[in-house]
Amino acid sequence: GQQLNQSPQSMFIQEGEDVSMNCTSSSIFNTWLWYKQDPGEGPVLLIALYKAGELTSNGRLTAQFGITRKDSFLNISASIPSDVGIYFCAGLINSGYALNFGKGTSLLVTP
Amino acid sequence: DGGITQSPKYLFRKEGQNVTLSCEQNLNHDAMYWYRQDPGQGLRLIYYSQIVNDFQKGDIAEGYSVSREKKESFPLTVTSAQKNPTAFYLCASSSGELFFGEGSRLTVL
Numbered sequence: 001g002q003q004l005n006q007s008p009q010s011m012f013i014q015e016g017e018d019v020s021m022n023c024t025s026s027s028i029f030n031t032w033l034w035y036k037q038d039p040g041e042g043p044v045l046l047i048a049l050y051k052a053g054e055l056t057s058n059g060r061l062t063a064q065f066g067i068t069r070k071d072s073f074l075n076i077s078a079s080i081p082s083d084v085g086i087y088f089c090a091g092l093i094n095s096g097y098a099l100n101f102g103k104g105t106s107l108l109v110t111p
Numbered sequence: 112d113g114g115i116t117q118s119p120k121y122l123f124r125k126e127g128q129n130v131t132l133s134c135e136q137n138l139n140h141d142a143m144y145w146y147r148q149d150p151g152q153g154l155r156l157i158y159y160s161q162i163v164n165d166f167q168k169g170d171i172a173e174g175y176s177v178s179r180e181k182k183e184s185f186p187l188t189v190t191s192a193q194k195n196p197t198a199f200y201l202c203a204s205s206s207g208e209l210f211f212g213e214g215s216r217l218t219v220l
Contacts, residue, residue, distance in 0.1 A: 006153075033208060042117075042201050042211030043154075088153065090209065098144060098169065099209050103153035 006089050006102025013079055014110050021087060021105040022073040029091035032065050032072040033099070037086045046087075047074070079109050114138065117202050117212035124189075124196070124219050131188045132215045134202030141206065143185035147171060148199040148214075157200075160185055189217060 006023045013019060023032070031050055035043035047058050049065035049072060056063055062075045072091075076083055089102040115136045124130045136143065145157040156169030160179040174193025179185055185204075189196045197219045202212040 031207070035211075040199075040214070040216070042115075042203075042213045045208055045210065048208050092207075098156050098159050099205075101146075101154040103151065 004102040010106040012108045019076040023089035023102045024071040028069040031092035033090040034063050034074045035088045081109050084109050115212035117215050122217045127191045129190050131186050134185045136204040140204035144203045145187045146201040
């Protein structure tokens with residue numbers, strides 16, 4: 001499977017700041033997914049995007065499916081300490097294929 | 112509760128031993144997956160199965176084996192042929208979106 005290019009690799013921010021991370025690919029995907037992983041746990045799905053241009057929110061999180069179908073971004077507004085973790089993007093070509101994952105963005109939030 | 116159960120959560124193994132990680136799901140998903148996670152490497156696909164009695168190699172299948180005799184179960188065996196087996200192993204199932212278990216951490220002594 002193709003590895004997606006996820007950036008930044010890590011972020012160290014203060015509580016209350018906004019955060020933005022993105023994923024790019026040379027291939028087109030039909031679904032983009034964003035996951036968060038706490039230490040020692042499995043990733044948990046945050047947002048799923050199914051349509052080019054789609055902008056979806058989940059509380060303080062907002063994600064967009066790029067128009068070209070080759071990229072996606074995730075924004076976190078007004079960060080809090082429990083936002084700490086690793087955030088992964090994943091792209092899916094079609095149902096029946098395996099997901100392709102980015103290498104993750106490690107987020108640290110200081111009070 | 113519906114979900115994916117992995118066991119054991121922690122496992123220690125001596126070099127040269129095979130070990131089997133369990134993954135069970137009650138979500139009625141057809142597709143199941145095994146990923147390996149190493150620090151800074153993200154998630155790498157080991158094997159996946161779209162239906163019972165069928166499975167496909169992922170990107171790093173060497174040294175691993177799987178079976179899919181039942182829809183709800185997809186065990187992974189880490190064989191002695193796997194040169195660097197110490198890692199965090201994640202099982203997932205899917206009907207489109209992927210849902211993960213809590214992971215199994217394998218340490219080879």
